[in-house]
Amino acid sequence: MRVLISGASIAGPVTAYWLTRYGFDVTVVERAPELRQTLGHAVDLFTPSYDITEKMGLRDAVEKLATGTDRVRFVRADRPKPIEIDMTKVYGALSDRHVEIMRNDLSRVYYEATLRDVEYRFADSITAIGEDGTVSFERAPDERFDLVIGADGLHSNVRNLTFDKSQEHYLGACLAVFSVPKSLCENGVMDTHFDVGRLAGLYTAEPLDDGRAAFMWRTQPQPDVHYRDTAAQRRLVIEAFRGMTPAVDSWLARFDENTPLYYDTITQLRLDTWSKGRVTLVGDAGFCPGPAVGGSTSLAVVGAYVLAGELAKAKGDHAVAYPAYEAIMLDHVRLSRQIALNNGSSLVPRSKLALTVIPALARTLSALPTGIGRTIARLTQGRLRKYDQLTYPDYADLLVRA
Template identity: 55%
Template sequence: MVMRVLISGASVAGPVLAYWLTRYGFSVTVIERAPALRKTGGHAVDLYQPAMTISERMGVLPRIEQRATGTSRMTLCPQGARRPVRLDLSKIFSATSDRHAEVMRDDLSEIYYDASRDDVEYVFGDSITAISPDGEVEFEKTAPRRYDLVVGADGLHSNVRRLVFGDESRFDAFIGAYLGVLTLPNTSGLDRELLIHVGVGRTAGMYGARHLGDARVLFLFRGERKLDYGHHDVPRQKELLRGAFDGMHPEVDRWLDELDRTPAFYFDSITQLRMDTWSRGRVTLVGDAGYCPGPAVGGSTSLAIVGAYVLAGELARADGDHERAFPAYERAMAEHVRGSRASALSAAKTLIPTSRLGVRGLVQGARLISALPAGPSRALLRLTTKTARVYNAMTVDDYPLPPAASGARVGLAGDPGGGLGNRLGVE
């Protein structure tokens, strides 16, 4: 009998998990609250080596590389400084990873959806309202259905986690910062370039991607306590953003002027999820829903992709027995999650300096990297770029596909067995 799995969330982890589960012979339904794939103007995300390898195994790497932002230059403007610092980002990427891509999150979601949609039932415009211990699931709009397993892949503010584990406040850890993202016209003509203004406790950056007709602005700022706002109170969120960045620089002020005209806006706290377990009964969590290291400061997208691949593999290895598969999944991911949390905290301190000394250190580091020859600069970067080291070093077990699936849309040339080799990643 074919096992039926319900996945909540059609962003990144959901479609990746659905893809691999169908390869292993599970029947998969993905439910998504939004009426269609989200096109909210999300920011760019990094795919590190393990996520690139999994994407290659899915046959979607060419599309990812085609949609990559191609950002290769950075101009760093310290608040109050007379001259900016210009940095060749290709030095950083080549030094920290043999395989890396930066891609817009919405584009990535679409790519993974396209890879899975022929074999997966996608239901848009609905959400889960109740989950019983025996797998009976109730929905806002459709009739109840029974599933063998339910997976929450629905992000930091997971509905599945709330229904099964309780209120988010029991598990979230605010790390003292906020982010905002908006879409605006690329009037500066940025082409594969990142422009950053940095001051004490606040950083604002604008970048343009080759295939986009517009640009994105990312705001990061510190807050010692949680601010008072609702997740859906966009006017209040924009007010907070203006208050945090007002007067930083005339160019930043012009970006803020676009807040009331932007077609897409996102705002949230930078929060880590810290749970002792991500599984309860027939339900488990994957990606940001279970172990978000912090939006914009960690490699949460790569972690989610690896988590989805591991969860599918462990379920296949256990023949669908969740009592064996879920603990094995958590054991396999535990070290990766701990490393991602630590690297996110470190990245937040670097990206949003807490003092003038921190701003000066960031600028001096950029100047040193740009001035050094390629060899010494690569050596320095390998020592100092913690996030890339953590995510490129992730390894997972090989989960071979069954013979019937190994030749269908999955195997790579020279790898007819459909496995990822003995290990995936870099030791």
């Protein structure tokens, strides 16, 4: 059975990996001319996605590329004295297993694990999908596939070709990341400056040759800026953060038209279904809870694993597999949406009170021994351990190859 996947970032390669293990013939098409490695931000794998990555034999590869950022130094715009927090204890309370890794590094690990079995077609994109599975491309001739999977991110081409575009919900904030010299950063530490409605951070990672300046800020209405218009995005960042603190101004001074930039709105997808005919969506393409605030990477990995497993279980019958996949993932998606809404409120303070409360709570948790912090988190009836609540079936008996 032939499967076409659009997107070669996270969900695409993970879905492809498992489908090939179940005997499917998989092709991945990617708009970029090569695997995207230009600029990215740090992402998290929590217990469920960490375990799936371990099942893929990739735990050591991922751990080797961990960012190594284990401390956060909070600086309030109106108070120069910083508060330092041990993030290993915070993450230890939130999840039994956790690793932070740069998104591009994680993408490359998953991609390389599939090279032996998956056909990748770069520099091409889908332009139409017929009901019989005939797919038209920008460059390649038409071709028929049994199934089509959109794993092409928040701005999914497959979703736009198949579903109503009105399912995107702006959460009132924007995210931007740009490259800075590594010499500005301290290994293992993220310097975070925050004020009401805005947050700016500076960090690097052991595998990186540079550093990252990351910005998140609240703004209404949603900026009318195309996600590929880097000049307009740069102006937005500078206008939002100029004058915040001398340190942040020094980061912005290095931000010119040649600086690599990642920008997006914090947008949540709320589709009633992720499937239509032979087509389904996975990861941010189908259920993005909100970039950087909802654990979308972990959710994408779990979704990819479940989708592939349900297709194997149904022997490729999408009329059976797709509804089963959605039924398993629905509660997880709803939970991640709520996490995104909560994190959006806490990461970027809404008030002067929040400027004090948020770092104080994190500092208290980081001061506790990891075991005690984990116990307290469990006693909150799971409210602090939502990332570990993503459960999924075991499809090991369906494997046709190791």
